[in-house]
Amino acid sequence: xxxxxxxxATIAARRDADPETSWTARLLAQGPEKCAEKFGEEAxxxxxxxxxxxxxxxxxxxxxxxxxxxVMCAARDVSLADIEAELARREGRSGIDEKSARR
Numbered sequence: 155x156x157x158x159x160x161x162x163a164t165i166a167a168r169r170d171a172d173p174e175t176s177w178t179a180r181l182l183a184q185g186p187e188k189c190a191e192k193f194g195e196e197a198x199x200x201x202x203x204x205x206x207x208x209x210x211x212x213x214x215x216x217x218x219x220x221x222x223x224x225v226m227c228a229a230r231d232v233s234l235a236d237i238e239a240e241l242a243r244r245e246g247r248s249g250i251d252e253k254s255a256r257r
Contacts, residue, residue: 158220161224165224165225165228166228166233169182169228178225181229182225182228182229185229186226186229189222190226190229193219193223193225193226195222196218196219196222197219197222199215200218202215203215
């Protein structure tokens, strides 16, 4: 089991936890919009560190962004398995072809 699989399982397990004792439960209790806002903040922080070129800070911010992405998706009942299935569907297809097909 990968670290992302374990993280997704932890997020799912904490969905019904006490928001006073679990950051994940607290985020989920605030609703999908708040989860999306927090993901956006973390994504921006990752972008800033990518521009600055600090590898260690980018790694930390990317980890935060991945966590908050999974929480945001969980708030809308989209699982890591759903995301992986979509990635598998796109596998072997060029990014250019994928973008063209969306129009």
